Amino acid sequence: MKHLFLHVLTGGVVVCSPLYAQNRQPNIVFIMADDLGWNDLGMTGSDYYETPHIDRLASEGAFFDNAYAAANSAPSRACLMTGFYTPRHGVYTVSPSARGDKSKRKLIPIENKEEVRTDFVTLGEALHQQGYVCAHIGKWHLGSDLDGSKTGPLSQGFDYNIAGDRAGSPYSYFYPYCEKGKCHLGLDKGTEGEYLTDRLTDEAIKFVSLQKEKPFFLYMAHHAVHTPLKAPQALIDKYQKKAKGAHHTNPAYAAMVENLDWNVGRLCHALDSLGLSENTLFVFYSDNGGSEPVTDNFSLRGGKGMPYEGGIKVPLILKYPGKIKPGTVVDDLVTGVDFYPTLLTLAGGIPATGLDGENIFNQSYSETSKQRALYWHFPAYLEGYQGMGGAFRATPHSIIRLGDWKLIYYYEDQSMELFCLKEDPMEKNNQAVSQPEKAKELYDKLSRWLKETQADIPTQLNPDYGGRK
Structure with missing residues (x-):
C-alpha cells in the first residue's frame, strides 16, 4: 500500500488543537460510496483506477488503516443510521435471507427485515434534535x-430527501434513469443523458450553498460504483486506451471510479468556495468491500458479501481542518456503528447509553484501545457470484476481530476459521486447530456478545436440503 502519511500506532485520531475549541457546531458531510473496494483507490494500491481527489482528501486528513463495514449493503446502512450491530435491528441482508439454491441450504435462515423500525432514533433524528438541517441524497x-x-429519510429525521427510496441500484445511470419503462429515484426533471453521480452531486452542492443559518448534515449516499457498470463514454474510452493494471482491468468500472472521485472533488471545491470547509467534518466511506468479479480486491481475500477481509474492509477518510492533523494514518479498529456516537458527540449531543459504537474522536490513546473487539452476525445465505463457481458467497456465520486475530464461526457445521491478520492478511492459514486456546478465547467472547445482543441463531434444519422432501 502506498501510504506516505504520518503513522499513528495507537488510539483514535490525532488532533492538532482542542477538539471542542470552537463554539460553532461543525457541519457534517458524509459520503457513502457503494461497493468501493479497499484497493480501488490510487493511494491503496490500484495500478489502473485514478482517484486524485480522494487521495488528496486523505492527505489533508486521516486515513483509517483498519476500517470496516459493519455489514453488507443495506444492513451496513442500517448500522450507520442506528448505531447498532445487525442483531439489534434485524436488517441482515438484502431480502430475502434464503437466497441461492435451496437444496444446498442446510439451515433455515433467520427472516430478514428490510426497514429500520421507526422506534429507533436514527442518526438523522439525533442530529436534527441538535439543530441540524439534515439532507439525504x-x-x-x-x-x-x-x-x-x-x-424513508423524511420519516427518519431528514428535512430533505433526493432520490432515496428502497432501490438497491438504479435501473440506469443516465437520465431519465429508466430501463424498459421501469423508473424510480423520483428524479423527474433532468437533462437527457445526464449522469446520475453528477446529478446527485449537483443536488448536494445546491443544498450546502443554501445553508447559512444552521449547521447541516449531508448524507451523500452515491449509487456508484454499484452495478450496472455504466459511465460516460469519454471516460470509458480513456481506460480502453490505457494499459491494463496487474489486477484492475475493467474500463467501465475504472470510469465509474474516476467519475465518483471527480464528484468528490467537486463537492470539496464547493465547500471551499463557500467558505464552509474550515468548519466541516468530511467523511468518505464505503458500505462494503469491492464486488467481484467487477473489481479485484487483490491484497485481500474475497469480496462483497463474504466474511473475509475483501468483503468487509473498506476505505475510510476523515478530514476536519484544524482538528485532524493532515496525513494521519490511524491503525485502530473502527466500524460503521462508530459514526453515530462520533458525529452526535461532535454536534454537542450526548449519545444514548447502549449504542454499540464508540466515539473515535475521544479515545484514550492507550494500548488497551487496540484490544477492542469488532463483531459481525449474518444468519442468512447469499448466493455466489455468477460464473465464479460455488453455491454461496456466504452461509450463516458470525465473526469477531480482536487485536490482530479474527475468528469466523459457521453455523451449518459448527466449524471455525482463525486467522492472524498481521501475519496473514490474505487469510490463507486457518489456525483454529494449531491455536486452540486463541480460538476458544475468541469463540467464548463472540458467544457472550451473541447472547448479550439476543442474536437470532439459525438452528432449524432445512427439509429441502440435499433433495430431501
Missing part, C-alpha cells in the same frame, strides 16, 4: 416515504 435502501410505510 442518493441511496437509502432502508424503506420508503412513497408507499405509506413511512420508513
